[in-house]
Amino acid sequence: MSETASNDDKTRRDFLLLSTIAVGAVGSGLAVWPFVDSMNPAADTLALSTTEVDLEPIEEGQSITVVWQGKPVFVRHRTAEEIKAAEAVALEDLIDPQADKDRVKKSEWLIMVGICTHLGCIPLGQKASDPKGEFGGWFCPCHGSHYDTSGRIRKGPAPKNLPVPAYQYLTDTTVKIG
Amino acid sequence: MSNKFYENPVIKWIEYRLPIFSFIDESVGSGYPTPKNLNYWWNFGSLAGIVLTIMIVTGIVLAMSYTPHVDYAFESVERIMRDVNYGWLMRYIHMNGGSMFFLLVYIHMFRGLYYGSYKEPRELLWIIGVFIILAMMATAFMGYVLPWGQQSFWAATVITNLFSAVPLIGDSIVTWLWGGFSVDNPTLNRFFSFHYLLPFVIFALVFVHLWALHVHKSNNPIGVDIKGPQDTIPFHPYYTMKDLYGLGVFMIFFMFFVFFAPNFFAEPDNYIKANPLVTPTHIVPEWYFLPAYAVLRAVPDIWFISAKLGGVIAMFGFTLVLLLLPWLDRSPVRSARFRPIYRQFFWVFFIDCIILGWVGANTPDAVFHGIPFLWIGRAATVYYFAHFLILIPLISILEKPKMPPQSISAAVTGTASKGAE
Numbered sequence: 001m002s003e004t005a006s007n008d009d010k011t012r013r014d015f016l017l018l019s020t021i022a023v024g025a026v027g028s029g030l031a032v033w034p035f036v037d038s039m040n041p042a043a044d045t046l047a048l049s050t051t052e053v054d055l056e057p058i059e060e061g062q063s064i065t066v067v068w069q070g071k072p073v074f075v076r077h078r079t080a081e082e083i084k085a086a087e088a089v090a091l092e093d094l095i096d097p098q099a100d101k102d103r104v105k106k107s108e109w110l111i112m113v114g115i116c117t118h119l120g121c122i123p124l125g126q127k128a129s130d131p132k133g134e135f136g137g138w139f140c141p142c143h144g145s146h147y148d149t150s151g152r153i154r155k156g157p158a159p160k161n162l163p164v165p166a167y168q169y170l171t172d173t174t175v176k177i178g
Numbered sequence: 179m180s181n182k183f184y185e186n187p188v189i190k191w192i193e194y195r196l197p198i199f200s201f202i203d204e205s206v207g208s209g210y211p212t213p214k215n216l217n218y219w220w221n222f223g224s225l226a227g228i229v230l231t232i233m234i235v236t237g238i239v240l241a242m243s244y245t246p247h248v249d250y251a252f253e254s255v256e257r258i259m260r261d262v263n264y265g266w267l268m269r270y271i272h273m274n275g276g277s278m279f280f281l282l283v284y285i286h287m288f289r290g291l292y293y294g295s296y297k298e299p300r301e302l303l304w305i306i307g308v309f310i311i312l313a314m315m316a317t318a319f320m321g322y323v324l325p326w327g328q329q330s331f332w333a334a335t336v337i338t339n340l341f342s343a344v345p346l347i348g349d350s351i352v353t354w355l356w357g358g359f360s361v362d363n364p365t366l367n368r369f370f371s372f373h374y375l376l377p378f379v380i381f382a383l384v385f386v387h388l389w390a391l392h393v394h395k396s397n398n399p400i401g402v403d404i405k406g407p408q409d410t411i412p413f414h415p416y417y418t419m420k421d422l423y424g425l426g427v428f429m430i431f432f433m434f435f436v437f438f439a440p441n442f443f444a445e446p447d448n449y450i451k452a453n454p455l456v457t458p459t460h461i462v463p464e465w466y467f468l469p470a471y472a473v474l475r476a477v478p479d480i481w482f483i484s485a486k487l488g489g490v491i492a493m494f495g496f497t498l499v500l501l502l503l504p505w506l507d508r509s510p511v512r513s514a515r516f517r518p519i520y521r522q523f524f525w526v527f528f529i530d531c532i533i534l535g536w537v538g539a540n541t542p543d544a545v546f547h548g549i550p551f552l553w554i555g556r557a558a559t560v561y562y563f564a565h566f567l568i569l570i571p572l573i574s575i576l577e578k579p580k581m582p583p584q585s586i587s588a589a590v591t592g593t594a595s596k597g598a599e
Contacts (some may be wrong), residue, residue, distance in 0.1 A: 036354075039368065045358045065455060069359035072455050115345050118486065120339035121332065121457040143334070143475065144543050157475075159484050 013033030046164035052170070055109065063126045065114060067175045072122055073165060074114040075175075076137075078149065083107050085136065093154075096161045100150045103164050111175065113165055114152045116140040118158035123147060138162070203414075205392065211410035212417055213398035215586050218394065219293075220417075221424035222286040227384060228425060229279045229432075234377050236272040241267075244324065246370035248363045251326035251453040270440040276318050277443045278432050280466035283311060287500075292524055294512030295397040301504035304388040310501045312382045315497075317376040320369040327448030328458050330394065334361045334369070336461060340474075343487040360454060400589050401512025402582050409586035460541065467539030469531055470496050473562070475542050476555040492559065499566045506566055509574035516580040520573050527565045533558045 051068040053075055058064055063076040077167030078086075086100040087107075104110055116123050118140065124130040125138035125147070133146035135154045140147075145156030152161040167177040183189060184199070193199050203209040232503060243262045245254040258265035262525035287307070290296055296304035323334045338355050342348040357364030395404055404410055411417075435442055447458045463471050473496045514521040537555040544551045583589035 039355050039357055041356075041358050042364070045362075049219065066226060067455070069452060070362045071360045092513060118339075121336070121461070140457075142461055144541075155198040157485050159486055 009069060040113075050176055053175045053177065054173060055175060056173045058168065060108070066177070068113075068165065072114040072131065073096055073177055074110070074112055074126060074151070074162070076110045078108050078110055082136070082149040086152075089150075089152075095153045096159065098150075098152060098161055103150050103152075103161070104170065105167075109175075111167055111177070112162040114138075114162065116142065116145055116158055117160040117162065118143055118145055118154065118156070123162070161168060205388070206418070207414045208412040210392070210413040211395065211404070211407065213396055213409060213586050214411040214416075215398050215400065215590050216396060216417065216420075217399050218424060219399075221421055221428075222282050222289060224421045225424060225428050226279060226282040226286055229275055229282060230377065230380060232382065233272060233275045233279060234381070236268045236275065237374070237377065239268050240272055241374065244370075246367050247408060248323065248326060248452070249485060249487055251324065251366060255325045267436070268459070270436045274432065274435045274440065274443060276321065276427075277435075277464070277466065279314065280318070282428075283314065284466070285412075287311070288528065291395075291527075292514045292521075293397055293399060294401050294507070294509075295512065296504045297401075297507065297512050298504070299394050300390070300397065303387060303394075304504060305501055306383060306387045310380060310387060312497060313376055313380045313383060315467070317380065318372060318466070320373040320376070322464060323366065323369045324373060325448060326366065326452045328450045328452055328456075329445045329448040329461070331361060332457055332461050333451035333452065334365060337364075340486075340490045340493075343484070343490045345487070348499060362454075397512060398586060399513060400515060400582055400586065402584070402586055402589070405585045405587075444512040462539060463540075465535065468536075469534035470538070472534040472538035472555045473559045476537075476559040478550070478556075492563075496562070499514065499563065499564045503566065503570070506570045508571065508572045509577065509579060509584060511579040513582065516582045517573075517577060518580065519577040520570075521572060523565065523569055527562075530558050530561050530565065534562065 025039035049069055051066055051073070053064075053066050053073075055075070055077070057075045058075065060077050061079050063074055065072045065074055067073070083100070089100075091097040091099065101107070103112070114122055114126070119142065121140050121142035123140040123145070125132045131139045131141075132154075135146050135148035137149045137151060138147040139145070140156065140158065143157050145158035146154050146164055147158075147170050150155050150161075151164075153159070165177050167175050186194060189199060200209065219335075240258065243254060243258045243265060245251060255269070258269050260266075262268075290304065290307070319333070319337060323330045338352055338361065341355060342349045344351055353359065355365070356362065357368060395410075470493050474489040474493040477485055477492045480488050481483045485489075509520070511517055511518060514524055533554065537551050537558060540546075540551045540554070542550075542552045546554065585595065
């Protein structure tokens with residue numbers, strides 16, 4: 001009888017111990033979260049999340065770089081040849097397969113984040129005098145990634161195409177990025 | 179320490195309440211018995227400790243004039259250089275001190291590898307050391323960002339982007355590290371905070387490192403355990419003097435760079451203020467990260483692991499593999515002096531590390547006498563890991579080591595042959 005009592009006692013103590021540890025662990029986890037989350041983007045950082053671009057002054061064959069969320073965004077007024085070259089590529093030839101029409105809203109305007117998907121350098125190709133790589137688009141000097149006229153990765157260590165940000169046409173010549 | 183010292187009433191009063199004098203004496207004084215055959219390779223631990231102190235002192239002074247804000251950081255460093263009294267000296271000591279710290283610690287680590295200092299019962303001592311070098315790497319990286327030059331900014335961008343290789347949550351981790359959507363003011367602020375914190379973490383780790391050291395005492399060039407008082411001499415005055423002499427020689431070397439070639443280890447690009455819209459044509463890390471950088475870039479797409487993720491795993495593995503070393507090396511003999519095969523492979527490994535550093539300093543598409551650097555880097559990376567994971571276990575099983583002397587004393591007094599007979 002006394003043995004049963006001590007066994008009961010043991011399981012009861014075990015239960016109390018384990019539940020105390022569990023509650024303590026959950027509580028500590030909850031207490032840690034504010035410290036972790038305080039390092040995430042602050043409200044004022046998040047507030048700077050859209051940028052408007054006037055497309056009017058950009059001639060065909062020209063590119064501009066605008067800043068959106070502290071990142072460079074490439075806006076390129078593509079030439080007919082560039083569009084043709086981008087659309088002619090077979091999807092099987094791509095490292096990160098994506099059709100050109102899925103990367104643009106109007107085929108003459110290519111808008112994408114100008115950050116190499118390898119390790120975050122800014123690819124060259126915005127200025128007329130820049131090297132544009134083997135596919136006539138952009139070339140990242142850091143580790144040698146080549147992007148085509150649709151900003152898709154074609155050669156080099158980068159795993160993904162240059163990302164297309166969310167954007168919308170406010171008027172025919174104004175775009176809001178973000 | 180002499181009994182006379184402890185008879186001083188003030189010392190006596192303090193010692194009774196806080197035995198700090200005997201603690202110091204037993205740690206680095208006449209009360210700490212040290213193997214009597216230590217050579218100059220045993221100077222580098224204490225030298226590294228002294229440089230850590232120099233870094234903390236100069237860093238505290240620099241922080242008084244530095245502003246961790248993207249609009250002022252670069253200018254505040256220039257102000258330190260031009261206007262703050264002796265600011266140039268503080269900065270040049272701190273800048274070159276970083277390189278010196280890594281140089282000393284790398285020599286200290288190769289010393290440990292050569293003489294088998296990581297072996298039983300010093301496994302934890304070695305592992306704490308690996309944590310120290312990891313903390314040093316994090317500290318050095320974040321410190322490099324603070325002047326907010328072009329290399330600072332792009333080093334921060336490239337290294338934080340490594341974490342985007344983590345599957346699924348990679349991008350969230352990077353945003354969290356940045357505190358925004360790119361390397362910007364929140365990033366600079368937190369790097370300053372961590373750069374100030376981590377040296378004190380290193381200091382604490384060094385304390386634990388020394389604690390573990392003092393349990394089984396220093397290893398020594400023949401790797402034979404201390405068998406009694408005849409094998410030791412007191413740390414003070416013998417090794418305090420030897421360490422001081424080494425410090426003098428080292429300071430000549432260190433101060434040569436501070437006064438005559440202060441930017442020898444630096445990249446000129448870092449005197450251009452950070453520009454988030456222009457990447458420098460050649461991003462190259464500080465020399466002490468070159469071997470790891472070569473490993474990062476050497477890995478190709480393997481199976482389902484992308485080159486980016488594979489490179490990151492390999493780069494972390496580059497340092498973390500050292501944690502396994504005490505169990506990979508099964509040879510009971512510590513010192514490479516008595517391990518003819520291991521000794522040769524130690525030097526091959528040393529050269530392999532130099533080659534990795536040389537590859538890291540070159541662009542991957544560059545070519546050396548017709549051989550692309552990428553391939554040299556890949557071969558050297560494979561060899562690096564093979565050294566630890568294949569060669570060391572195999573050698574330790576197959577090698578027939580020579581017989582070490584019976585004791586430190588026997589080796590020093592030349593009675594080793596007698597003992598062996």
